[in-house]
Amino acid sequence: MASQNKASLSEDINLELQAKLMEQQQLEREAIELQEFINNLQHRATELRMLSSSARRSRVCETVERQCLLRRRYGRTCRNWKRSEKRGKF
16 A cells, blocks of 8 residues: 555656656747747847938938939029928929
8 A cells, every 4th residue: 555655656746747847848948939039029120220220311312412403403592492392392
């Protein structure tokens, strides 16, 4: 009887240890997936910052080009080219 209890207890402990091991392995896999997701987000954030910076430079260049075209068209009279710029003509 005592040996049966010991065997049963040993078996219960082994099953519990196996369950905990499987749970730990699952948590490790999830941690790896989360880390990959975070790395991906950081990479995408860097790309978006670069695109944002590039777009900002592009908008500045377009504005400068528009001002140059308007100045060539209307000379140096600021009032005329600013008025035309507001209308979207250049």
